[in-house]
Amino acid sequence: MSKVWEEIRSWNVGGSDGSVEKYTLSKKASGGFKIQNDFGNVVIDMETMSGVEFLKKVLEEMETVITNDCDWLDDLFDDSDEDTDINNCDYTD
Numbered sequence: 001m002s003k004v005w006e007e008i009r010s011w012n013v014g015g016s017d018g019s020v021e022k023y024t025l026s027k028k029a030s031g032g033f034k035i036q037n038d039f040g041n042v043v044i045d046m047e048t049m050s051g052v053e054f055l056k057k058v059l060e061e062m063e064t065v066i067t068n069d070c071d072w073l074d075d076l077f078d079d080s081d082e083d084t085d086i087n088n089c090d091y092t093d
Helices: 048-069 072-076
Strands: 005-014 020-028 033-037 043-046
Touching (some): 043 048
Antiparallel strands (some): 005 020
16 A cells, blocks of 8 residues: 655754754655644645645745845855945845
């Protein structure tokens, strides 16, 4: 008997309260994806194309909110070798 869900990859995701949870992306053999936290109390089960569209829209909204406050997201996707502005809200500086 084959597994219903095949785990693709997991990531640690930091919470606003400083906590860290592992989130796992899995693919269903018959189609579809799910994102689940390590406790199992958060599960997002998505049909493939609606999941892709949902995640695109979420990313767009998050980018809009973030870029209204600072420009670190632009630096994140910038592949150039230019110096980074130290006053740009980049918490890793």
